[in-house]
Amino acid sequence: MAKPVILTVDDDPEVLQAVARDLRQEYGDRYRILRAESGASALEALEQLKLRNQPVALFLVDQRMPQMSGVEFLEQTLSMFPDAKRALLTAYADTDAAIRAINTTKIDYYLMKPWDPPQERLYPVLKDLLDDWKATFHPPFEGIRVIGNRWSPHSHQAKDFLARNQIPYQWMDIELSPEAQQLVEYADCDTLHLPLVLFPDGFSLMQPSNVQIAEKIGLQTQAEKPFYDLIIIGGGPGGLAAAVYGASEGLRTVMIEREAPGGQAGTSSRIENYLGFPVGLSGGDLARRAVTQARRFGVEILTPQEVTGIRVEDPYRFVQLSDGSEISCHAIILALGVAWRRLNVPGLEKLTGAGVYYGAAQTEAMSCQGEEVYIIGGANSAGQAAMYFSKYASHVTMLVRGDSLTKSMSQYLIDQIGETPNITVKTHTSVIEAKGETSLEALTIVNALTGETQTVPATSLFIFIGAQPRTDWLDGVVEKGDRGFILTGPDLQLNGHRPKGWTLERDPYLLETNIPGVFAVGDVRQGSVKRVASSVGEGSICVQFVHQYLSNVV
Structure with missing residues (x-):
């Protein structure tokens, strides 16, 4: 957690420097000491602290300042940091104002100038205030915050993307949370551009795309190399299994996923019939474990990234990406999974x-x-x-x-x-x-x-x-059967004949498409068993067919 802040405000630069020096000397190892020369500049600094979700423990503020007195400043901080302790620095002539402020403005203490020596006249008072603050302090959430409307498709998209990519976040409903309304104001975001995504460093994005969020949180969206032994398109159980086995057996492997690793299975709340997990596990847990395993073997995972086309220039296969770039390989595994079929009902x-x-x-x-x-x-x-x-x-x-x-x-x-x-x-x-x-x-x-x-x-x-499969982009390239599912192996043969355009002296392997070196596994393959274990099995054994293919072309 970031150090809690002690903020001191005084319009006299020499006094301000002296106060900050004394505070830093006694509390600098445990607190972040900030200073401001006016109430206005202090309020600007506090807005940035709110956007970063950093706590303020104590305000130590001079009373007699132009434009905005200490009491007036502390009144404005009540809605921003209501639990912070508030102390006023006053001259003897201002003690009446300070006493009135204690009763009306939630000021905890006032200190007389000068405060020398601080060991006797400053630190004991502040220590009591800070001890009281710590006794009831609850550390703030330190991750990403998403502010939006529950019924906004854009808000749902941002939350779903973060959750499926295993990124912790805090959801704040603009209609229910006064703090959310406050943060939107500080970030100069109008409600038409929600959701507002706030990052721990204070950076914010308004109505961001998944790619923008991915780039900010450090997900890899671009390939590091122009060429790989194996490109896997799709990051569901079949694709993840192929990635683990391919990389563990020495193939330079990249996996490209358009949304989040885990695919449709990754959204499952509980898988209870998966071998080896007697009490079940969630799809998110399965995806997280598989991603960790794949990365340990050196798999590059690009997400969110979408493949828009495949072309062949023997002995190479090329994959075109939605950003216009292209990467090449010896072999491709299509692990595209399926999408939920849309329901054609009025209003949906x-x-x-x-x-x-x-x-x-x-x-x-x-x-x-x-x-x-x-x-x-x-x-x-x-x-x-x-x-x-x-x-x-x-x-x-x-x-x-x-x-x-x-x-x-x-x-x-x-x-x-x-x-x-x-x-x-x-x-x-x-x-x-x-x-x-x-x-x-x-x-x-x-x-x-x-x-x-x-x-x-x-x-x-x-x-x-x-x-239903999302295979429209493969039209004219890969042969498909009923409803767009990809044909592989024996299903490609018609009356005992190999598929049209097949040039090799062998039949297609069990999981191979009509293009040599391009394979399909999991739910997208026609005739597959629509179970997680089946997809994992197909992804695993497909790597053996990739090796057999590579042994004859490389």
Whole structure:
């Protein structure tokens, strides 16, 4: 933690220097001593301290100053640092004003000038004040602070990006927190440009992009080298597993992730059927462990960075990035994962990020405290989310189109949901409209069996209705099957013939696409088993096919 501040203010430069000297001599090892020659300049300094979230322990202020007296200055500090101790330096003629200020302005003490010797007339008084301050002091949060509106999609994006990248932050709602309103004013940020992201060094960003946040917090967004043995596109479980095995076996490896390592699995609140973790672990924990492991073996991880194209110039493969740069390699693994399928219902699109969320938006869980939460979906991801939100919400309602959960959800989750009193499962039920101007206010739902419709108040809706791959950018390059999933290995052969344009004297390897040296693993591959363990397995064994490919071309 940064040293707490002792601020002294006096318009006489010689007196100010002497006071600061005495304070530094006695307290400089434990406190940061700041000085200001006027109340106005002191207030400017205090605004910067607030933006850095640095505490003030004590004000030692001269009473007789032009433009702003000591009492007037201390009155203005009450809203900024209400818990700081306040001491007034006065001449004999000002003692009446000081006494009145003690009764009306929360001034803790007044000291007469001169204070020499400080060992007798200054330090004992300040020691008592500082001891009192320390007794009730609670250290401030020292990380990133995000100030915004709960119903702002931009605010949700910033919170979600930080959370998924394992960056601690403090959320401050502009509508609920007077301190947040104060900080926005100090940073000269109007509410139209929220969220305001404040960093510990005092730097701030207004309505930042993920790339801007990433660059400020030190995430790597650019490749260090122009060429690698292996480029992995996608940072979900499959991509992370491939990165660990590739780098550990000596391949110069870079992994490129468009949002945050962990992929869709990284948003899961609890994975309970993953081998080796009998009490389960969160997707975020799994991603954090895997990233640490990958970096230990020397994997470069670029995030957030997006790949926009692939081209081939044998024996090399080139990857084009969204910033216009390009890196090359011998082999590529496509571990793109999938995205949540969008629900085409009136009102949902405009409220996405403002009460309507796709996937388990864990960043919103605390905001749902005591509220009713609705979840659409009946597979494992929806069940895991229901269990997670049941810890915060007063009630969770699952809306399921089918007649039960048994067709798409693991039995252990079905049992847990059945034993949780504040979760209700409504089968044969769909949402047909979302209502609200700036945030979700109500849902209209219909029962497919009875045809009955009802409109229920709702502030939070989380949607898990299947997944679709983001592979449009591979059109004309990599062969795809149903709904855009990538074809690999035997699936590429039609009537026993190798894929069109295949030039090698062998068949494609099990996880290889129609382009030699370009592989696909995990959920994006057609026919894959949509489980975390399966993706990890495919990412691991794919590296062996990469080695076989490299042995013939390098």
